[in-house]
Amino acid sequence: MIRIAIQAKGRLNESSLSLLNSVGMDIDTTKRKYLAKSPDFPLEVLYLRDDDIPQTVSSGAADIGIVGYNEVAERGFAVNVEQELCFGQCRVSLAIPKSETYTGPEYFNGRKIATSYPNILGKWLADNGINSEIHEIAGSVEIAPSIGVADGIFDIVSSGGTLAQNSLQEVETVLESQAVLISNPGISAANRAILEQLKFRFQSIIDAGGKKYLLMNIPTSAVDEAIRIIPAMRSPTVMPLALKGWSSLHSVVSGKDLWDKVDQLKKIGAEGILVLDLEKIIK
Numbered sequence: 567m568i569r570i571a572i573q574a575k576g577r578l579n580e581s582s583l584s585l586l587n588s589v590g591m592d593i594d595t596t597k598r599k600y601l602a603k604s605p606d607f608p609l610e611v612l613y614l615r616d617d618d619i620p621q622t623v624s625s626g627a628a629d630i631g632i633v634g635y636n637e638v639a640e641r642g643f644a645v646n647v648e649q650e651l652c653f654g655q656c657r658v659s660l661a662i663p664k665s666e667t668y669t670g671p672e673y674f675n676g677r678k679i680a681t682s683y684p685n686i687l688g689k690w691l692a693d694n695g696i697n698s699e700i701h702e703i704a705g706s707v708e709i710a711p712s713i714g715v716a717d718g719i720f721d722i723v724s725s726g727g728t729l730a731q732n733s734l735q736e737v738e739t740v741l742e743s744q745a746v747l748i749s750n751p752g753i754s755a756a757n758r759a760i761l762e763q764l765k766f767r768f769q770s771i772i773d774a775g776g777k778k779y780l781l782m783n784i785p786t787s788a789v790d791e792a793i794r795i796i797p798a799m800r801s802p803t804v805m806p807l808a809l810k811g812w813s814s815l816h817s818v819v820s821g822k823d824l825w826d827k828v829d830q831l832k833k834i835g836a837e838g839i840l841v842l843d844l845e846k847i848i849k
């Protein structure tokens with residue numbers, strides 16, 4: 567039995583649970599308890615505050631966990647990062663009031679910076695030879711400059727909307743983060759085997775991320791050109807239609823390229839284009 571710690575509430579909770587459920591864990595999310603079991607896989611889910619996940623995994627109270635890399639870096643507990651999970655993307659950045667002119671890292675010399683990430687910030691300041699006062703606060707960091715508590719902030723940024731709302735400008739990105747799967751360095755051999763199985767299944771979801779499955783009818787004479795437009799993983803599937811001179815072509819494209827590819831395919835005569843969401847890619 568492997569025990570995984572995930573966030574009980576908050577930004578990573580839903581994506582963590584849906585990742586587990588999409589690889590067949592079938593966790594009961596309606597009757598949430600402190601500890602839940604998967605009915606058909608040797609897995610137990612422990613719901614925690616994200617701050618506590620690195621330590622819980624490091625101590626072995628949980629074998630593995632899903633948490634933002636920013637928390638792993640800040641807490642500094644010994645854990646192994648097993649896999650990047652491609653959700654919860656954000657960065658931890660320094661920001662100052664929009665009205666200020668940024669002159670480089672030395673701008674922060676002798677200034678006060680509000681943050682919930684004092685360790686990551688302390689290291690960046692030391693690496694850059696800057697002397698600042700770190701003002702540690704647990705939340706609402708972004709309002710610190712406007713209420714006169716600090717000159718700048720060091721906080722999580724994703725879209726930048728919160729910074730803009732508080733008249734702040736991002737001046738240094740110190741850490742790029744996303745949700746990661748972490749493990750206890752002394753995990754048992756039996757649980758290592760379960761972990762590898764989980765990682766293999768997670769990878770199929772990660773690889774399918776944002777990809778679309780395309781099916782279309784196309785004049786057989788245009789198939790070679792279509793293959794140049796949508797090369798697929800190995801090669802697209804081409805099948806003859808009962809109608810002479812026509813083929814059916816199947817392929818996979820990334821979501822961001824979809825419309826561009828569809829436009830190109832239509833120009834060379836593709837018809838009846840079907841676009842399906844891709845659930846998993848098993849390599």
Ligand code: ATP
Pocket residue numbers: 573574575576577578614615616617633634635636637654655656722723724725743744745
């Ligand atoms: P908890 O109650 O578990 O301590 P929290 O309030 O500390 O939760 P959340 O705001 O739920 O944390 O964020 C969890 C994680 O989501 C962050 O540590 C970060 O890795 C990631 N994240 C992604 N985008 C953002 C964002 N825009 N703001 C905050 N966190 C983000």
Ligand code: MG
Pocket residue numbers: 615616617
């Ligand atoms: Mg937290």
